[in-house]
Amino acid sequence: MSKPVRWGILGAAKFAREQMGPAIHAAHGAELAALATSSPQKAAPFLAFAPGLEVFDSYEALLADPSIDAVYIPLPNHLHVEWALKAMDAGKHVLVEKPATLKEAEFDELIAKRDATGVLAAEAYMIVQHPQWQRARELVQSGALGTLRHVSGKFSYDNRQEMENIRNRPETGGGALRDIGVYVLGSTRFVTGEEPVDFSAQISWENGVDVLTNIQAQFPGFLYTAYVSTRMQPWQEMVFHGDKGVLRLTAPFNPRVFGEARLELHQSSGVDAVPGQVLVERFPQADHYKLQVEAFGASLRDGTAYSCPLEFSRGTQAMIDRIFEVATEL
Known part of the structure; x- marks a missing residue:
């Protein structure tokens, strides 16, 4: 992958607005391209620093967009596994906020889906x-x-x-x-x-x-x-x-x-x-x-192993x- 990684964010969480959204926007080799939220008010701060951002009114609509390469998932903890699996099924690379799961056994689902789909999936352990x-x-x-x-x-x-x-x-x-x-x-x-x-x-x-x-x-x-x-x-x-x-x-x-x-x-x-x-x-x-986004993108471009794989996060x-x-x- 030589072009910038086109990122979408599922949900307009405060942390995404204040930290990860700006980091994706600023990272070399990355483009913050999409946000999924049904609230125009919550989308406004993202558009302020990324005016070209496309806003979808549902998570499903963002995942259905073939132009989006990767998604960042900052949803409440109990929703991480569900939407990480859906994103991988949609062919998206996934960076899911920590903790990626609520139980160690749930990592087996994520790892199996990662391996079956061939995408890169990792916990956002920055x-x-x-x-x-x-x-x-x-x-x-x-x-x-x-x-x-x-x-x-x-x-x-x-x-x-x-x-x-x-x-x-x-x-x-x-x-x-x-x-x-x-x-x-x-x-x-x-x-x-x-x-x-x-x-x-x-x-x-x-x-x-x-x-x-x-x-x-x-x-x-x-x-x-x-x-x-x-x-x-x-x-x-x-x-x-x-x-x-x-x-x-x-x-x-x-x-x-x-x-x-x-x-x-x-x-x-x-x-x-x-x-x-x-x-x-x-x-x-x-x-x-920002370094996390760049490392994730580098793994997509050159195929090197990501430094914080799901197997490491499972141990924690x-x-x-x-x-x-x-x-x-x-």
């Missing part, structure tokens, strides 16, 4: 496209921290004033684990290349959704602890702690919103180490949403399923 995470993986796997002993993750925000938000509704697959747990869990798997072997967890529930989860897991080479919450002061941080160094990511998941993407490498031993010195790498301009969903199974109540 952080693995960010250079700070690619660098973090390089540092950890090259031994810059020595032997990795412990990983900790923190991600929280407070949406208690938005009880009608889909993230606060059990019927739409809401809750902190599905919304932001994918980040503290999947990023650890991405950086270390390891899978957990044992779990314990504690969950605080409110109106049928998890609003605070503490997680403890044993990986083959290290201990893991994390928490996610939708009822706490906004915070995010990932720390990888080895016997010869510590790597800290200060804005790991929402860089440029929560703060500057920055890696801090703390080392006290080694040839180049200076006691008390912190080596800092900054990534102020990187836009992982398996962790989420297991946490729900073993968790006690806070």
Whole structure:
């Protein structure tokens, strides 16, 4: 595929309006060509930055347009699998917002449909496209921290004033684990290349959704602890702690919103180490949403494997399923 990938979006979600729509519009080798929404009011902000956008009044109508190559699906969580399958049946490449499914087993449906139709389908797990995470993986796997002993993750925000938000509704697959747990869990798997072997967890529930989860897991080479919450002061941080160094990511998941993407490498031993010195790498301009669209398009053009396949995302969903199974109540 040498021409720009022509993208359509199913639904005028706020996240699509503020993040992914502009990212598709700005990405090299991509064209934001269509939006499906029955609301002219919701379409207006998209037309403001992409005036050539064609607006369809139904998802089916957009999927029936042969000029659309790929679709981005930002619908409520419980609708992801249904519309991803329909999009693949229509011959469209699919980027579906996380979590792509609500259960690990549902990934088998997506993978089977992907393989049967020959399209590219992936979860919109954008952080693995960010250079700070690619660098973090390089540092950890090259031994810059020595032997990795412990990983900790923190991600929280407070949406208690938005009880009608889909993230606060059990019927739409809401809750902190599905919304932001994918980040503290999947990023650890991405950086270390390891899978957990044992779990314990504690969950605080409110109106049928998890609003605070503490997680403890044993990986083959290290201990893991994390928490996610939708009822706490906004915070995010990932720390990888080895016997010869510590790597800290200060804005790991929402860089440029929560703060500057920055890696801090703390080392006290080694040839180049200076006691008390912190080596800092900054990534102020990187836009992982735009990079995600460009990586997706590059895979379509040259046939290389996409860096975050459905098989990887299934592993993170398996962790989420297991946490729900073993968790006690806070």
